[in-house]
Every structure is written in structure tokens, then in C-alpha cells.
Amino acid sequence: MLTWLILLPVIAAAIVALVPRRLKELHLPLGIALSVLPLALAGYVFWVFEPVAGYQFVEQATWYEPWGISWSLGIDGISIPMVLLTVILVPIALAASTSITRRTKEFVVYALLLEAGMIGVFLSLDLFLFFVFFEAILIPMYFIIGIWGSDRRVYAAMKFFIYTAFGSALMLAGIIALAVTHADQFGTTSFALSDLMNVELSVGAERWIFAAFALAFAIKVPLFPLHTWLPDAHTEAPTAGSVLLAGVLLKLGTYGLLRFNLSLFPETSVDAAWIMGILAVIGIIYGAVVAIVQPDLKKLVAYSSVSHLGFIVLGTFALTSGGLQGAVIQNVNHGLITGALFLLVGMIYERRHTKQISEFGGLQKVMPIYAGFFLFMVFASIGLPGLSGFVGEFLILVSSFTTLPILAVIAASGVVLAAIYLLWAYERVFTGVPDKENLGLSDLSVREISLLAPLAILVLVIGLYPNILLDKIAPSTESVLDHIEQQTEYVVPVPGRLSDVFVADGDHE
Amino acid sequence: MIVTPEVSWISILPELVLAIGAAAVLLIDVQYKPVTRVLGGVAAFTLFVATIFTWLQWVQVGDVSVSGVFGALGELVVFSGMIVMDGYAVFGRFALLLMAALGIAAGWKLLESLNRRGAEAIALILLATAGFSIMVASNNLVMMFLGLEVGSISLYILAGLTREKAMADEAAMKYFLLGSFASAIFVYGVALLYAGTGQFEILAIRQFFSDFVVTSPAVVMIGLGLIIVGLGFKVSAAPFHSWAPDVYQGAPAGVVGYMAAMAKIAGFLAIARILLTGVPQLEDSWLPVMAGLSALSMLVGSIVALVQSDIRRMLAYSGVAHAGFIMTGIVGGATTGMLFYVAVYALQLIGSFAVVAVVSGPGSSGSAIDEYRGLGRRSPALAMAFTVLLLGMAGLPLTSGFIAKFGVFSEAWANGFEWLVIVALLASVVAFGFYLRVIVAMYMDETEAEEVVVSAVARWVLAIAVVGTVLMGILPAPLIDFAANAFPL
Numbered sequence: 001m002l003t004w005l006i007l008l009p010v011i012a013a014a015i016v017a018l019v020p021r022r023l024k025e026l027h028l029p030l031g032i033a034l035s036v037l038p039l040a041l042a043g044y045v046f047w048v049f050e051p052v053a054g055y056q057f058v059e060q061a062t063w064y065e066p067w068g069i070s071w072s073l074g075i076d077g078i079s080i081p082m083v084l085l086t087v088i089l090v091p092i093a094l095a096a097s098t099s100i101t102r103r104t105k106e107f108v109v110y111a112l113l114l115e116a117g118m119i120g121v122f123l124s125l126d127l128f129l130f131f132v133f134f135e136a137i138l139i140p141m142y143f144i145i146g147i148w149g150s151d152r153r154v155y156a157a158m159k160f161f162i163y164t165a166f167g168s169a170l171m172l173a174g175i176i177a178l179a180v181t182h183a184d185q186f187g188t189t190s191f192a193l194s195d196l197m198n199v200e201l202s203v204g205a206e207r208w209i210f211a212a213f214a215l216a217f218a219i220k221v222p223l224f225p226l227h228t229w230l231p232d233a234h235t236e237a238p239t240a241g242s243v244l245l246a247g248v249l250l251k252l253g254t255y256g257l258l259r260f261n262l263s264l265f266p267e268t269s270v271d272a273a274w275i276m277g278i279l280a281v282i283g284i285i286y287g288a289v290v291a292i293v294q295p296d297l298k299k300l301v302a303y304s305s306v307s308h309l310g311f312i313v314l315g316t317f318a319l320t321s322g323g324l325q326g327a328v329i330q331n332v333n334h335g336l337i338t339g340a341l342f343l344l345v346g347m348i349y350e351r352r353h354t355k356q357i358s359e360f361g362g363l364q365k366v367m368p369i370y371a372g373f374f375l376f377m378v379f380a381s382i383g384l385p386g387l388s389g390f391v392g393e394f395l396i397l398v399s400s401f402t403t404l405p406i407l408a409v410i411a412a413s414g415v416v417l418a419a420i421y422l423l424w425a426y427e428r429v430f431t432g433v434p435d436k437e438n439l440g441l442s443d444l445s446v447r448e449i450s451l452l453a454p455l456a457i458l459v460l461v462i463g464l465y466p467n468i469l470l471d472k473i474a475p476s477t478e479s480v481l482d483h484i485e486q487q488t489e490y491v492v493p494v495p496g497r498l499s500d501v502f503v504a505d506g507d508h509e
Numbered sequence: 510m511i512v513t514p515e516v517s518w519i520s521i522l523p524e525l526v527l528a529i530g531a532a533a534v535l536l537i538d539v540q541y542k543p544v545t546r547v548l549g550g551v552a553a554f555t556l557f558v559a560t561i562f563t564w565l566q567w568v569q570v571g572d573v574s575v576s577g578v579f580g581a582l583g584e585l586v587v588f589s590g591m592i593v594m595d596g597y598a599v600f601g602r603f604a605l606l607l608m609a610a611l612g613i614a615a616g617w618k619l620l621e622s623l624n625r626r627g628a629e630a631i632a633l634i635l636l637a638t639a640g641f642s643i644m645v646a647s648n649n650l651v652m653m654f655l656g657l658e659v660g661s662i663s664l665y666i667l668a669g670l671t672r673e674k675a676m677a678d679e680a681a682m683k684y685f686l687l688g689s690f691a692s693a694i695f696v697y698g699v700a701l702l703y704a705g706t707g708q709f710e711i712l713a714i715r716q717f718f719s720d721f722v723v724t725s726p727a728v729v730m731i732g733l734g735l736i737i738v739g740l741g742f743k744v745s746a747a748p749f750h751s752w753a754p755d756v757y758q759g760a761p762a763g764v765v766g767y768m769a770a771m772a773k774i775a776g777f778l779a780i781a782r783i784l785l786t787g788v789p790q791l792e793d794s795w796l797p798v799m800a801g802l803s804a805l806s807m808l809v810g811s812i813v814a815l816v817q818s819d820i821r822r823m824l825a826y827s828g829v830a831h832a833g834f835i836m837t838g839i840v841g842g843a844t845t846g847m848l849f850y851v852a853v854y855a856l857q858l859i860g861s862f863a864v865v866a867v868v869s870g871p872g873s874s875g876s877a878i879d880e881y882r883g884l885g886r887r888s889p890a891l892a893m894a895f896t897v898l899l900l901g902m903a904g905l906p907l908t909s910g911f912i913a914k915f916g917v918f919s920e921a922w923a924n925g926f927e928w929l930v931i932v933a934l935l936a937s938v939v940a941f942g943f944y945l946r947v948i949v950a951m952y953m954d955e956t957e958a959e960e961v962v963v964s965a966v967a968r969w970v971l972a973i974a975v976v977g978t979v980l981m982g983i984l985p986a987p988l989i990d991f992a993a994n995a996f997p998l
Contacts, residue, residue, distance in 0.1 A: 064986045066993070067989075135911075139900065147952055154949050166938045169935060172915075176915075
């Protein structure tokens with residue numbers, strides 16, 4: 001089943017690739033139609049997914065015995081929201097790419113391959129396999145930015161590639177170190193996550209390997225001061241590229257920290273929690289402050305990502321039930337909200353061919369529906385209660401207050417700053433009297449509304465009834481904390497462990 | 510040392526066939542003056558027969574190494590200790606024969622355009638293959654030198670095939686002068702090693718060091734050092750690489766891939782055999798040296814390649830970097846990863862130069878990266894093939910390059926050279942930079958230039974190189990198993 005989840009996009013890409021170039025009107029619709037298949041399959045997986053700890057739908061096939069590598073897939077409460085996010089965003093990103101008229105076929109193929117790679121990263125239970133997917137997705141993303149981006153696309157694509165490759169190179173050293181240590185201790189080489197979790201590392205070695213993994217993921221997230229590739233990549237990437245980059249690719253970093261750093265290096269995770277927390281909070285404040293002064297709408301959204309992803313890292317290293325749950329659910333929220341914001345920026349760019357905030361004004365009179373969606377997403381991003389952004393940030397802030405109180409207080413000001421940069425941007429773009437250039441703009445078409453509506457509905461549903469996800473997330477995040485408690489002296493503080501904020505019924509605890 | 514009096518023909522049959530094939534090509538050419546196609550057929554048949562004999566060797570080697578442990582060694586070291594018939598030599602032969610076949614195919618346009626000289630070129634390719642093949646199978650250092658020279662001298666001439674061009678002339682001359690210099694250094698090293706141990710045979714040298722403790726090892730060490738320098742030159746490891754960019758740039762495009770691949774395969778197999786089988790007891794002395802050379806090669810190769818504007822010079826420097834990566838396998842103290850790496854890299858190299866020969870013309874010297882602008886639009890299939898090969902050399906997952914790098918790095922890490930692995934990983938990130946530059950030129954730059962026509966033979970070469978690169982990246986098990994079983998005696 002899970003193998004098919006990875007294979008479907010690959011097959012879809014192959015089908016699109018086989019359609020001859022002269023039928024170029026066909027490629028994009030075909031790609032969109034085919035990308036619904038993984039969505040349906042993932043929906044089914046979500047439907048039958050049992051809200052219990054541990055991996056489900058596990059598949060295992062030996063890849064190369066002497067090296068101990070295997071095609072080993074499984075899904076749990078931490079990865080299932082990420083997979084869903086991926087399969088939802090890809091069709092939407094493709095459908096939003098009608099403005100791509102040049103080399104459409106290749107674009108669709110790369111997007112579908114990217115989807116396969118991202119799903120693969122979330123499903124891998126073998127570190128070798130994980131690394132293969134983690135690194136392989138660089139290629140399609142590199143092409144998407146480099147071919148269909150704007151003016152400085154080659155520079156941005158190269159920067160994106162080299163930054164990420166640098167991080168993953170050191171992570172590969174860490175993976176090799178783990179496997180070699182495992183071979184020393186158990187006599188067999190293995191890259192399975194469950195096996196490597198049993199490796200006894202010396203304190204020094206554990207710190208180094210933790211650092212190697214953390215660096216790779218921190219570049220992906222990106223954490224301050226490793227974020228400089230992100231604004232470039234976002235500004236130059238086409239809309240679909242930005243949506244997938246912000247929506248899913250950045251989550252590989254936060255997902256990796258949660259899945260690998262916490263489980264493989266519990267001791268160091270506890271010891272280094274405050275360092276990661278400080279970096280996260282610097283990111284929150286720095287991203288927000290820089291976002292305030294951005295003259296470019298897309299860059300503003302890009303920096304807001306830096307800020308919001310800081311919350312997710314903070315929640316992860318709060319090492320409490322609420323923090324982990326908040327981190328996972330905020331991954332989803334950020335994907336939906338920022339994805340929608342990038343779509344919105346892309347839509348206005350197609351009309352006005354500029355992203356400069358100063359060029360706009362009074363748009364809510366000319367484009368009321370557009371303004372409505374924009375305001376909705378702005379509120380969701382700020383964290384207005386009732387919308388999904390609130391759930392994640394609230395969980396994260398409340399629970400990090402129990403373990404990292406000072407950082408939580410500083411981080412909370414990030415919410416205020418978010419209100420400043422987003423609402424101020426809204427004010428400049430949408431209020432006032434529209435000038436001549438802006439008067440002629442047409443409001444959203446039915447097609448564009450149909451792209452935004454699903455995202456808006458999801459934001460609302462998760463905001464009103466977060467248990468739809470939290471029920472399935474909680475058992476898995478609890479088992480991560482259980483593992484940390486077993487391996488270290490660390491005890492999850494009681495108010496943080498109750499996970500009573502939203503999962504009050506306690507059926508599955 | 511066990512000496513067998515009888516002649517074991519099977520152990521040198523592939524080389525005999527190759528030499529006879531080379532002679533046949535020349536004689537047929539003189540007598541009948543056929544079209545080049547006929548000679549190509551003779552060469553193909555020769556390579557085919559040599560491959561069959563190599564396969565027979567593999568069957569026999571497998572038999573003996575399964576049945577008897579050390580007592581049977583005598584059957585494998587033949588011709589009074591000159592030749593060793595082990596899986597390692599068989600692996601090397603297979604790789605060399607495959608590269609020779611692909612090399613002739615990749616350079617086919619060039620060979621045809623040379624008219625009468627085409628026969629010489631084909632004969633030289635077969636002779637070079639025979640020489641390098643003997644080199645990987647020699648147990649005796651003098652024998653190894655003979656093989657090296659037969660191979661190298663053939664390559665010097667091949668570099669100057671289009672001698673009307675000043676650049677090709679210069680390339681051949683440089684290659685010849687520096688190459689003979691390196692060969693001389695190698696021989697001097699062999700002589701000093703002989704002076705220190707009284708042995709020419711690699712297995713006997715190992716026996717010597719396990720029987721005796723050498724109290725003043727200076728002579729042996731200098732000898733070993735000179736051997737490393739001489740062979741390091743052949744595989745273009747830094748700091749002995751300065752000839753490579755000029756030769757790759759100047760020599761006719763059709764044969765560069767073959768030249769580079771052959772020298773790398775034979776050179777590395779020889780280095781590893783001498784170090785790992787001959788002097789494993791001196792490990793403490795040569796491991797740091799090899800690690801240092803490896804790190805230097807990776808860094809120099811990767812960094813200098815970044816600033817090249819000619820794709821062949823770039824590939825030459827990338828070859829320097831790859832020499833460093835391959836040496837991490839030797840530093841890892843095992844041959845499995847190294848054999849796998851050498852084989853897949855040689856394939857990528859031949860494929861890449863096949864692309865160069867198509868884009869710049871088979872007899873051309875020099876190919877600016879600018880020639881590749883917009884290739885993604887002009888010839889999508891060719892550009893896609895080149896992209897796969899470049900990503901393979903860069904070592905991205907799902908290509909053979911990744912598996913190869915992973916293999917040698919794991920070995921080096923397990924052998925205690927963590928720092929070298931980290932340097933290697935960082936160097937591979939730097940290397941992404943220049944591989945991507947070519948991809949940028951192909952896909953992200955526009956041009957007015959026209960579509961490139963790819964001949965049927967070149968298509969086959971590219972198909973094999975690309976399929977091999979992807980297949981070995983996804984299902985590497987058979988080749989790794991083969992490499993693991995093909996250990997030197």
C-alpha cells in the first residue's frame with residue numbers, strides 16, 4: 001500500500017512523460033488528474049489508520065543484505081499528517097500553474113517526481129532509504145526553481161542546492177557513523193531506524209552525530225542563521241515551487257528533527273533542547289522583524305515562514321506532549337496557510353506582474369473575493385482562535401512554557417509581530433483608494449477560488465475540531481516521549497504530559 | 510611461494526586473444542584494405558572471445574577458491590609467479606574489456622574518419638587493453654611494469670591520433686613525456702623495493718614482511734613511495750595530475766573517455782594490489798600517505814574544477830577528485846568498494862566523453878561549456894543522458910555514483926579514517942557546483958544553435974552508460990557481490 005503511495009506519482013510522471021510534446025495542452029490537466037490518485041490513496045490510509053502508537057502498514061523488503069539496507073516503509077501519527085499535506089498540496093500547486101506555458105511537460109514530470117520523493121522521505125523507516133529520498137528531491141526542486149523561476153533563478157537554484165547538499169553531506173557522515181557503531185556492537189550492519197535506536201553511543205559521539213543531523217535539518221527548516229537560501233529560493237521560484245517548498249520541503253527539516261534527532265539521540269536532545277530552543281526563538285523574532293520591513297510581498301511571506309517554523313522547532317524541543325503535538329499539527333497548518341498565501345501572491349503577480357507592496361493599494365474595492373481569502377489566511381497565520389494556526393501555536397506556547405519558560409515568553413511576542421507585519425501588509429495592499437493601475441484588476445476566477453477554497457475549509461476544520469488530527473498524532477508523539485524517558489533521566493513535566501488541552505477524552509492514552 | 514612448472518594457458522588467454530586480434534586487424538588492413546567497419550567487426554569479435562575466456566577464468570577461480578583454501582593457491586599463481594589468476598584480476602579484465610568495447614563504439618565516428626589510420630587506432634585500443642589487462646593480473650612487479658608500458662605507450666599514440674591539430678600534438682607529447690617520466694619513477698620504486706626485500710613478486714614480498722622485521726625500512730619506504738607516485742600519475746591523483754587537463758582537452762574527443770577509463774581502472778587495481786596484498790604489514794606507514802593524497806586530490810580536483818570553462822578540463826579535474834574518492838576505498842583497507850567505484854566511474858566517464866564527442870565532434874580538441882547551452886531544448890534525449898551521467902558522477906542517490914561513494918566512505922569510516930570521510934563529503938558538495946554548471950548551461954540557458962545529431966552507435970553507448978548508472982544505483986547488489994568475491998589473493 002505505502003509502496004504504491006510512492007509509486008503512483010512516479011507512474012503518473014512516466015505517463016505524462018510519454019505524452020508527445022506536440023499535445024502540450026494535455027500535459028497539465030493530465031498531471032492534475034493523475035495527482036488525485038495519490039490523494040485518494042492517502043485519504044484511504046488516513047481513514048483506516050488506527051490511532052495507536054507504532055508504525056502501521058509496515059512494508060519491508062531487503063535491498064542489499066550485507067549492507068543492511070532495506071526498502072522499509074511505515075506510517076505513524078507523525079508522518080501521516082505530512083503525507084496528507086503533500087498529496088493535498090501537489091494537485092493544487094499543479095492546478096495553480098496554468099501560467100507556465102514553457103516546457104509544461106517537464107514541469108509536470110518534475111512536480112510529480114518531487115511528490116514521490118517527499119512521500120518517500122516521510123514513509124522511510126530505514127535511514128539509508130530516507131537519505132536517498134531526502135537527497136533525491138533536490139533534483140526536481142532544483143529544476144523547478146532553475147527553469148521556471150524569475151530573473152535570478154539560476155543563482156537561487158544553485159544556492160538552494162548547495163546549502164541543502166552541504167547539510168545532508170554531514171548527515172550522511174552521521175548515518176555512516178551510526179551504522180558502523182551498530183555493526184561494532186551488534187555484529188550486523190543495519191540502517192533500520194528501530195535498530196539504530198538501540199545503539200549505545202558515547203556522550204561525545206552522540207553529540208557530534210546529533211549535531212550532524214541537526215545541521216542538515218536546520219538548513220532545511222531553516223533555522224537562523226542558516227536561512228539565507230530561503231528568501232532567494234522563494235522569490236525566484238514559480239508559484240507552484242514556492243507552495244511546495246514552503247508547504248512540504250521545509251517540513252522535511254522539522255519532521256527530521258522530531259523523527260530522528262529525538263528518537264536516535266534522546267540524551268543530547270534533552271541536553272541541547274535549550275540551544276535548539278534559543279535558535280528557534282531567534283528565528284521567530286528575526287523572521288518576523290525582517291518580514292515587517294520587506295517591500296516585496298513574496299519575500300514577506302517567505303520570512304514569515306522562517307518565523308513560523310521557529311515555533312515548530314520550539315515545540316519539538318519543549319519535549320512535552322503538547323509541544324510535540326503542536327509541532328506536528330503546526331507543520332500541517334503552516335503548509336496549508338503559507339501554501340495559500342503563496343498562491344494568493346502568485347495570483348496577484350499574474351495580474352500585475354509585480355510583487356512590490358508599494359505598487360498596490362485599495363485592492364479590496366476592486367477584488368473583494370481575493371481580499372476576503374487573503375484576510376482569512378492572514379488571520380489564520382496570525383493565529384486567530386477558531387482557525388488552525390491558533391491550535392498549533394497555542395499548544396506550542398503553552399507547553400513550552402512548562403519546560404522553557406523564558407523562551408516561550410519571548411516567542412509569544414512573535415505572535416504580536418506576526419500581527420504587525422501581516423496586517424500592515426494587508427493595510428497597504430488592500431485598503432485605501434485604488435490608483436489607475438489597480439482599478440482594472442479582475443477578481444478571482446472560479447478556477448482560482450476552487451484552488452483556495454479547499455485550503456480555507458481545511459484551515460477552518462482543523463481550527464474548529466483539531467482532534468480530527470490530534471487523535472491520530474497523540475499516541476505517536478507520546479511514544480517518542482516514552483522512549484526519551486526510558487533512555488534518559490528526563491521526566492516529562494506532569495502538566496505537559498497530561499495532553500489535556502485538546503485531547504481531553506483520553507480514550508487512547 | 511609455490512612455483513608451478515607447467516604453463517597455464519587459461520590464465521593469459523584473454524591477453525593472447527587481444528594481442529592476436531590487434532595483429533589481425535593490422536594484417537587484414539594491410540592485405541585487403543577493407544572499410545573500417547570490417548576491422549571494427551574483428552575487434553568486436555576479439556573482445557567477445559576475450560570476454561568468454563575471462564568468464565572461464567572466473568569459473569575456475571570460483572572453483573578453486575571454494576574447494577581448497579591455501580593449498581590450492583598454487584593453481585592460481587602461474588608462470589613461475591608472474592601471473593596471478595584471482596577474482597580481482599578477472600574483475601579488472603571484465604571492466605577493461607567492457608570499456609574497450611564501449612570505447613571503440615564511442616569513438617567510432619573518429620575511427621571511420623581517420624581512414625587508413627583507423628586500423629592503427631583499433632589495433633592500439635586492443636593492445637592497450639591487453640597491456641592493462643596483464644597489469645591487473647601480474648603478481649610480479651616487473652611484469653606489471655611491462656603491462657603498464659604496453660598500455661601507456663598505446664595511449665600516448667592514441668592521444669595524438671589527430672596529429673594535424675596542434676592541440677592533439679601537444680597533448681600526445683605532454684602525455685608521453687610526463688608519462689614516461691612517471692613510468693621511470695615506478696621502475697625506480699620497484700628496484701628499491703627489490704633492493705630492500707630481494708623480491709619482485711607481490712605475494713613473496715608479503716611473505717617477506719611477515720617473516721622478517723625490517724629494522725631500517727628507509728629503502729623499502731622510498732621504493733614504495735616512488736611506486737605510489739608513479740601509479741598516482743597514471744590515475745591522475747593530486748599532486749601528480751597536471752598532465753590530465755591538457756591531455757583530455759587536446760586529445761581527440763572520441764578516444765579521451767577510453768584513455769581515461771583504462772588508465773584509472775588499471776592504475777587503481779595495481780595500486781590496491783601492491784598495497785593491500787604486497788605490504789599490508791606496512792599499513793601504518795602507507796595508510797596516512799594514501800589518506801593525505803586522497804584528501805588532497807579530492808580538494809584540488811573539486812575546487813579547481815569549479816573555475817574551468819572547458820568541459821574536458823572540468824572532467825579532468827573531476828577525475829582528480831574521483832581519484833581521491835577511490836583512494837578512500839583503499840584507505841578503507843578493502844577492495845570491494847574500490848572495485849565497484851572504479852567500474853561505475855569508468856562507465857560514466859566513457860559515457861560523458863561520448864557526449865562530448867557527439868556535441869563537439871569526434872576529432873575535436875577542446876569543448877567549451879558554452880557549446881552545451883540550451884542542449885536541453887535542442888536534443889532533449891542527449892541532454893537527459895548527460896544529466897544522468899553528471900549526477901551519477903556527482904554521487905546523487907539513485908545513481909551508481911551514490912552507492913559507490915557510500916561504499917568507499919563506509920569502509921574508510923570503519924577503518925578509522927573519519928576525518929577523511931568528512932573531507933570527502935564536503936568535497937562532493939563542492940563538486941555539485943561544477944556538475945550543476947553544465948546542467949544549468951543545458952537547461953537554463955538559451956541558444957540559437959541547432960540540434961545535435963546523435964549517431965546510432967553513440968546512442969547505444971549512451972544507453973548502456975545511462976542504464977548502467979541508474980541500474981547500479983537502484984539494484985547494486987549483483988555488482989557489489991561480484992566485487993566482494995573478487996578479492997585479490
